[in-house]
Amino acid sequence: MFADGCLHCAARRIQYLQRTLRLGATNTQARCRTALQQAMALGLPEVEIRRMAKAPEWQLAPEPEKETRKRR
Known part of the structure; x- marks a missing residue:
């Protein structure tokens, strides 16, 4: 349910x-x-985990950026 070593999962686990x-x-x-x-x-930053866990919304991993390609 929560992946080890994932910053977002660590915060979501606390939430x-x-x-x-x-x-x-x-x-x-x-x-x-x-x-x-x-x-x-596992090497994750305490300050970031605490900040993310306190957010009112559920902590989700950011969506990967999509490449935008121009059509010719």
């Missing part, structure tokens, strides 16, 4: 823990910290 699961404040907090630590262990 999922906070918004979807009803674990109680203490358990949710502990699971979010664990998720953040696991993502950071």
Whole structure:
């Protein structure tokens, strides 16, 4: 459901823990910290994960840019 090493998935995982699961404040907090630590262990930036996880909209990976080609 959440790919290891993916910045967007790390943020979405934290959002999922906070918004979807009803674990109680203490358990949710502990699971979010664990998720953040696991993502950071894979080399993902803590500040970016936190910023993205706090966004009101669900964190989605950006769509790849499409090449625009001019027709002759």
